[in-house]
Each structure stands twice: as C-alpha cells, then as structure tokens.
Amino acid sequence: MGTPPSTVLVAGHESAGGADLEQLSALLPQSVVAAPGGPLARAVQRALTGSQTVAVLPMTWGRDPTTVAETARTLRWTVEAHGVPGRVALCRPFGSPDHLVALLRGIAVRTAADHRRAGMVIGAARADPRDDAELHRCAHLVRTHGTGLEIGVACLASSPDLARAVDRTRRLGARHVVVAPAGFATACPGVDELEDVEFSGPLLSPAVALRIVQHRTCAAASALARGDDGLAAVLDTDPQGKDARPHGPGRNGGTARTAHLQHGPRPAARD
Template sequence: MARPTDSPASVVLVGGHESANGADLLPFLDQLPATQVSASGRALSNTVSRLLSAPEGAPVVVVPITFGRNPTMVADAAKTLSWLAPLHPGRLALAADFGTLDHLTAWLRAAAVEVRRRSPEAAMLIAAEAANPFDDAELHRIAHLVRTHGAGNEVEAVAVAGQGDLLASLQRLRLLGHPEAVVVPAGFQRSSTVPFGDGDFAGAAFYGPLVSEQAVLRVIRDRVADAVHGLRHGDDGITAGLAADHGHGYAHSHAFDATEGAGHTHTHSHGDGRGVAHTHDHSETGHHHPEAAGGSHPEMSLTHTQ
C-alpha cells in the first residue's frame, strides 16, 4: 500500500438519521478546517471522489457520526469507500465511529442527572428521529437502562416521525402524573423548532444539545488523528466498517440450522461499536447445541397439562 502524504487530511463527516442526514453537523464546520458534511450513498461517493482528485494528494478521512444506533450507515459508507480506495492507494480511511451505544447511554444518564437537578419533578423524554424497527428498538433499550441506572426521574423514549408522536408521548406522561417533561435528543440535534412551553406543548422544555460543542469537536479530531495514524500503518479501517451492521437486525438462531455440525458465523461487538465476524465450527470437535439436534426445550413448551 502506498504511504499517505504529509498533507493535512481532508475530512468528511457522514451523517444519518441521528443527525438529520448531516444537517445537525453543519454548525461545527466553522471550527473544523478542511471538513465537509455528507449523507451516505451517492452523496458521499461524489464528495470523497472530488476530494481525492485534488492535486495536493492529501489523505481523506471519513468519520461516521453516529452514537452506535445507525450501523447500516457505517457499513454503507465502508462499501462506498471500498470501491474508491483501490483507485487511490494509501489515501482513504474510514475512522472509528464518533461514539458507541455505551457512550450514548452514559451521556443520557448524565442528562438524567442534570434534568433532575434543574426540574426535580420533571420526566425525561428521550427523543430521536424515527428510523427503522431495529434502530428504534435500540432507543427504547437505552431508555430502559437510563431509567434503571439514572437519577430516579421518570424516563421514556419516543421515535419521532412527526410532532404527533411527540405530543402523544407528552400526553401519556401527563396521564401518568408527570405534567412537566424535558425532551432530550438522542442524537446531534442542538435546537428545536417545536414550540415547547406553549399550547399542546405546555409543561415541556427542550434540554439542548446532548453533548457540548467542545466535546464533539474533540472527539472528531481524535477520530481523525487515529485514522491518519492507522492509514500510515496500513490500516484504512474499511474492512472493519464493512462488518458494522453484522448481527444488527433479527437475532441469529441455531434452531433452524439445516445440518448439525455445520460451521457458521457469529458476530461479536467490540469497543468501537463495530461487529467483527468470527466463524465457529459447531461440530463434535467444537461446541455442541443439543437443542438444534433434539428439537424443542421441554421447559419452553406452550402446552399446559391439567
């Protein structure tokens, strides 16, 4: 692999449903020189191709701006880069994701403490743009963790396709005895056009950005620096990115394996929020699943005897 030049890297922040396809990231560009924002897909391909055609030959680093709830965006970005990288050896890298699900949970727990401090009686409503059943389910899982390990305030979650979803959640909280609520974004939204505090939104307030501007800038710079370092040592991050959405979706089960002992792939999640595929041989020399060979678990039967 050719070595990257010593020129400063050009950076592309690729956004998905956690950042309104990148629109929420635009305010950061004033503090990030040589940086652009793009959605995934053809827009990313066009942006990266244009940067790679620059005569100075600077490396290009793509940073997936996700808290870990959009692994398909990361995999799509990696696929785009995998087509472009062979044409520009040593110049293109995919950085590690901005954050992980554990980071998101920790930031939301910190927000729960702050909500409790500001408004001790207020509920916390974690809100995010509706995406797909799996990413939305992750939102509710994280809300449960924040509720369980939070500050003692009521915590709910809503995947928002329109203001009606937000209104319905606030009304449900009122019926449960929580007339006050603070809406906390589970993404990169920094402001809201919803008329919180007025009319149907009386008693509700917008929390503000989940992560401070300086913290976001610091993380992005760290991701870029790490990606450039990896590129200099022959690791462009693209292969890992291609596996980002492995295991995301319907759970894998051995119960319907056609052949006992057949080898197949598991995906394990590691600290950078990406899945890495490992193949395990489920044969007599490996670990064995008696339920796959023997049928059902008796203790899970739905038949009741009198």
C-alpha cells in the same frame, strides 16, 4: 508531521441527514458533510484533489449501523475504482450506545435536581425498527440506572409524536418534562408549543464534539500510515461486505433516503 487529512462527516438519521452537523462542520477546516453512496464517493474524490489523505467519519452514536456499513462499501468502491489505496481512511464511529446512555443519564440527573416530579422524553427521528429498538434499549438503561425519573421515548415522524410522548410521561406522574436528543440535534421543533416542556440542549457542546472528531480523524490517519485503512474491520462483519461486489454510486452504491445530501467545504474556524 504531514498535512492533516481532509474530513468527511457521514450523515444519517441521527443527524437529520446532515442538517444537524452544519455547526460542527463550520468549525472544521477542509470538511464536508455527505450521505453514503454517490454523495460520499464524490465528496471523497473532490477532497483527494486538495489533500493527500481523507478521513471519513460516520456520525453515529451507534444507533445507525447501516450507515457505517454503507460508508465502508462506498469507500471500498471509491478506492478500487479510482486507484487510491492508502489515501482514504474510515474512522471509528463518532460515539457508541454506551456514550449515549452516559450523556442521557447526565441529563436525567440534572433534570431531577432542577425539578420536582420531573420526567424526561428521549427524542429521535424515526428510523428502521432495529434502530428504533436500540433507542428504546438506551432509554431503558437510562431509566434503570438513572434517578427514578419517568423516561419516555419519542420516535419522531410528525409533530404529534412528541406531544403524545410527553402526554404519556405526564400520565405517569411527571409535571415538568425535559426533551433530550438521542442524536446530534441542537433544537427540538414543537417543544415551545407544549406547556411545562423544555429542550435539554444538544448532548455535547460544539467544542467537545470538535475534539472527538479531531481525535477520531487523527487516530484514523495514524492507522492509515501503518497500512490500516479501517475498512476491513467493518466489511468483515458486514454480510454484504464479504460477498457482494462493490457498486458504483449509480448502482446501489447509495441510499434513496439520503442520496440528495451534500454540503460544500467549510472555512477554518477563527478565534
């Protein structure tokens, strides 16, 4: 077997622009965290100097399709501009909305078992209206197929947003409220300031998240060896991907909301 590919974890609003991926990245040898656009293009170029192939993984539970599309467009530009076909692979996204709903339902079941008259608030950073609507859809599925808990949603843009969501859930009869993340958050600022409110913890342990990343990158590397870099599957369904010419990082190739994010290589994890 050849040398494992370097890994780039692509950050979006579900990972606080990359801040929530620090612990995971620390477990991955030869890994970086980058935003779509210029930071991603530069990260891939640097990774290619030390590795034959690079696997690029959009870190989303399916609520951030814009980041997936922007990642594909950035990689297309990088491959064409630097003449590196066959060396860069786009992985399938880390998770899907169905995975997210299943994990949140598990938290709801545990919450109902541990607390009488409990409620749950699903929290995530406020994004664009379509992504926020998907958050509400996921919450509805958790509520419908869950345990009868009251399920609220907090689209967090400021500290009072969480308190308001908790208050709404309490008005519906919940005495104890558990806040669960709809992303990669490992903590929830403000929870400790609210009475009878606790954070559920991250959706996945670092070890489980690491196994998913390894599975996604290995699958992408195998597909790349067969001539499939994963870009066509995304670009063919992206309105901009079909017709628009690829732009470099300095010309609409990045996003203003995340273009400043970039983290360096992480050392290999030690037992």
